[in-house]
Amino acid sequence: MMSIRHLRSWILLLFLICTAVLNFSLSDPDSHLVRKKFLMKQKVRRMFYHAYDNYMKYAFPHDELKPLTKTFTDSLSELGNLRLEHLPQNYNGSALTLIESLSSLVILGNNTEFVRAVLWLSENLTFDVDARVNLFECNIRVLGGLVSAHMLATDSRNRFSQGTYKNQLLILAEDLGRRFLPAFSTPTGLPYAWINLKYGVMENETTETSTSGSGSLILEMGALSRLTGDPQYEAAALRALRKLWSLRSSLNLLGTTLDVVTGKWIEYSSGIGAGVDSFYEYLAKAYILFGKDEYWRLFQSAYVAVQKHFRHGPWYHEADMRTGHATYWQLTSLQAFWPGLQVLVGDVAAANSSHREFFKVWKKFGVLPERYLLDHQILHPTEKYYPLRPELVESTFYLYQATKDPWYLEVGESIANSLNLYTKVNGGFASVRDVSTMVLEDHQHSFFLAETCKYLYLLYDDSFLLDQNYIFTTEGHPLPVLAAWHDRLPEVYTSNYTFLQRSNLVRRTSAMSMQICPAITVSTNNNKKGDQKRESLCHVADARSDHRCLSDEDCGVDATSCRRRSCSIAGYCGLWLFV
Structure with a gap:
C-alpha cells in the first residue's frame, strides 16, 4: 500500500504538471485556437458526411434526401414552384445533391469521391428531360455546380489521372446553357422564370419573374462563355442585367417582381431579402470575376441607395422603390447574406453590426426563422421555418477572414451545435418546420451540402483558399479569379500572398483575405506624404x-x-x- 508521504508526493507532482499545462495554455493562446479549429473542422466534416452518405444511400441518383423517412424527392422541378404547378410525370431526378456536393468534396480534400462522382455524372447525367424548372434555381445549383467542378477538375492539382477527364462536365454545362437560351427570347431581354429543359418555354407560361431571377445569372453564364468561347451565354445574361437596371426608380431602387414581356413592375416593395438579394451580390462579384468597371459603377449606385433607403441602424427594412418609404419591418433569413457581401467590398464595421443582430435572433430561437417581425419582435405567423439555410454562417466566415476575431469561431461553433442538436436525425439533417416548437420537416436541401457545411468548414480550415482567389456564387460554388478573364486585373487579386500594413503591424493574409480587403492606393492632392493604402x-x-x-x-x-x-x-x- 502507498504511504501517505508517497501519496502526497504524487499529488504534488500532479498539481505541478496541471499548473504547467494550464500556464502553457494561457501563455500560448494560438495553440488553443489551433486545437479549437482542428476539433471544429472534424465536427463539421462529420456533419457533411452524415448528410452526404445518407443521401447517397437513400436518395441518389434522385435530387434530394428526405431524411426522416429515408427516401427521396425529385425536387428540381419544385424549386421556386410554391404552388407545385406543372410537375413532370416522368422525371426521375438529376442527382442534384451530388452536383451540389462536388466542390465541397474538393474543399474537404476528398479527391477520390470527387473523381468518382464526376465520372458517374459524365456517363449518366442528361438534361433531355420533360421537366419545367426554375431558370434561376437551375442556373445557380446545376449550371454553377457543373462549371465550378469543371474548373476544379482541370486546375493544376491533377485530381484525375492523365486522360481520364475530358471536359465532360463542361460539355454537360454547355448543353444545359443552350437549353436556357430560349427563355431570353422576350421583347425586353428579361428571361422567363420557367423553362422546360426538353421543349423550351411552354405555351401560356407565366411572364412574372423576380429581380433575382433575371439579374443573377451573370456569374455562371459568364463563366460558361469564357470556358467555351461562345459569347451568347454571357451576352444574354448581361442584356437582362442591363435592362433590369434601366427599369430602376429615380432612387436607384428596384422592386421585387416584374413582367418579362412589358417590363412593368408588379411588386414595388423591395429590400435586400427574397426576390432581390443576389442581384446586389452578383454586381459586386461580377466586377471581381470579370473586371468590368460597369459592374462596379452599378453596384456603387445600388449600394448607396440601399444604405440610404433600407438601412435603419443595424437592420434593413423593406421600402417602396418609388418613394423610399418603409413598407415591411422584418428580418428575413435570406438577408443574413448581406454582412458577407459588405465584407467583400470592405464595409466591415457595418457588416459586423448587422451580423451581431442576426446572431442574437439565432440564439433566441436556436436557429434563424424565415421571417421575424422587427416592429413587433415576434415570429411571422406563418413563415416560422428554418430550411437549413447557410446565409448566417456564410457571413460569419467572411467576417472571420477579414478580422481574424476568434469570436466568429465561437459563432460558428454555436451554429454547428444547434444544427446537430435540433436538425440532425438518423437519416441526415432535416429542415425545421416551426422554430418555436422545433418540429422537423422531411427535407434535406441540397444547399446544406453546397453551402452550410462548406462555409462552416472553411471557417475552421481555409487552406483551400491559400493559393488561389475565388469568388463564391450565391449557391457557394467557387469560381477562380483568373487574369485571363479580365481586361485589367488589380495585382492584389492575382498574387498568391501579400503583406498589408496596419499601423506598425504587418501580417500575412490568405488569398480570401486579400480578395475581401484588397489593398488599394488612394491618391489625393492633399496628401503630402505620398499615396495612402486602404x-x-x-x-x-x-x-x-x-x-x-x-x-x-x-x-x-x-x-x-x-x-x-x-x-x-x-x-x-x-x-x-x-x-
Missing part, C-alpha cells in the same frame, strides 16, 4: 433619415474616392483630408 474598395455611411450625422462613425468612407469622412459640428459629413 484595405477597402468602398465604405458608405449609414444615411440617417434626416441625412445628419452624430459622430464620425455615421459618415464612413466616401463611396467614390474611398476617402474617410468626418462629422462636422453642424452635423454634416464631409471628406477627411490626409495630412
